[in-house]
Amino acid sequence: MFKDLNPILHSQLRLAIVSLLITVKEAEFTYLREKTNSTAGNLSVQINKLKEAGYIDVTKSFKDNYPQTICKITPQGVLAFEEYVKDLQAYLNIKK
Amino acid sequence: MENEQTLTGEQSLELITSMISRAKNDYYDTGISALLWGSIIIFCSLATYANQWLKWVALDYVWFLTVVAVVPQVIISMREGKLRGFKSHESHLIGGVWLSYVIAIFLFSYVDYVLNISRDAPVYLTLFGIPTFATGYGRRFIPMIIGGLACWVFAIVALYIPYPNALFLMAGGALLAWFIPGLLLRRCYLKAKRQHV
Numbered sequence: 001m002f003k004d005l006n007p008i009l010h011s012q013l014r015l016a017i018v019s020l021l022i023t024v025k026e027a028e029f030t031y032l033r034e035k036t037n038s039t040a041g042n043l044s045v046q047i048n049k050l051k052e053a054g055y056i057d058v059t060k061s062f063k064d065n066y067p068q069t070i071c072k073i074t075p076q077g078v079l080a081f082e083e084y085v086k087d088l089q090a091y092l093n094i095k096k
Numbered sequence: 097m098e099n100e101q102t103l104t105g106e107q108s109l110e111l112i113t114s115m116i117s118r119a120k121n122d123y124y125d126t127g128i129s130a131l132l133w134g135s136i137i138i139f140c141s142l143a144t145y146a147n148q149w150l151k152w153v154a155l156d157y158v159w160f161l162t163v164v165a166v167v168p169q170v171i172i173s174m175r176e177g178k179l180r181g182f183k184s185h186e187s188h189l190i191g192g193v194w195l196s197y198v199i200a201i202f203l204f205s206y207v208d209y210v211l212n213i214s215r216d217a218p219v220y221l222t223l224f225g226i227p228t229f230a231t232g233y234g235r236r237f238i239p240m241i242i243g244g245l246a247c248w249v250f251a252i253v254a255l256y257i258p259y260p261n262a263l264f265l266m267a268g269g270a271l272l273a274w275f276i277p278g279l280l281l282r283r284c285y286l287k288a289k290r291q292h293v
């Protein structure tokens with residue numbers, strides 16, 4: 001029996017965001033927007049969903065008089081991502 | 097990436113791989129810091145060597161350029177941080193290694209001044225090698241690993257070479273540890289920048 005893939009992560013943009021955040025310590029909103037080729041609105045919605053799930057931390061501040069949003073993956077997010085990859089490997093029958 | 101389309105397992109895996117690779121390839125260093133310090137150390141070493149014969153008073157203070165260069169270095173670091181848009185896991189650690197190096201080198205310069213150590217090149221070269229090797233090792237950047245090792249080899253050689261000639265080893269260390277890696281980093285950075293335009 002296959003485990004269901006985590007629905008929070010099994011979405012194109014949310015998975016892209018988490019995959020990026022897993023490789024860096026923290027990233028700015030603009031960086032995520034550029035790398036995922038998404039619109040600010042859609043990215044903002046998906047970031048909120050990840051934040052509500054406790055997978056990422058979002059810090060809003062001002063830098064040089066401009067609003068700045070910094071996203072960082074949480075330990076819970078790391079665990080969820082690792083679990084998702086494991087389930088995906090099982091689903092695709094990939095042996096480690 | 098606008099639609100919330102359903103992903104197949106293969107697409108998910110492809111997406112994860114592509115994003116991780118994008119973030120990894122996005123690590124960049126403009127190379128300016130390495131070029132700046134490489135040029136300064138080469139210039140100061142060669143100027144000090146030339147001053148053995150020139151005897152210009154102004155050149156006695158040429159190493160103060162290393163203190164002055166801290167100002168553009170701070171500006172470069174701030175600008176690079178802004179351009180990058182992210183902080184990598186190792187950047188904090190490598191920053192700490194370079195900060196320790198700066199403190200150690202200024203501390204040793206003071207000790208050198210107070211005790212008037214005549215053969216100081218091996219110590220400076222040993223110090224040059226530490227952050228260079230650590231950065232190269234941490235970022236898997238072979239030119240800096242070679243540069244760090246070269247500094248340590250030069251440190252041993254400098255033990256057997258009289259003072260003014262040992263300055264050539266200092267210049268050589270700076271060339272291999274910073275100037276050449278800086279040029280390579282700069283080339284990679286400009287290439288990446290052209291691809292993004």
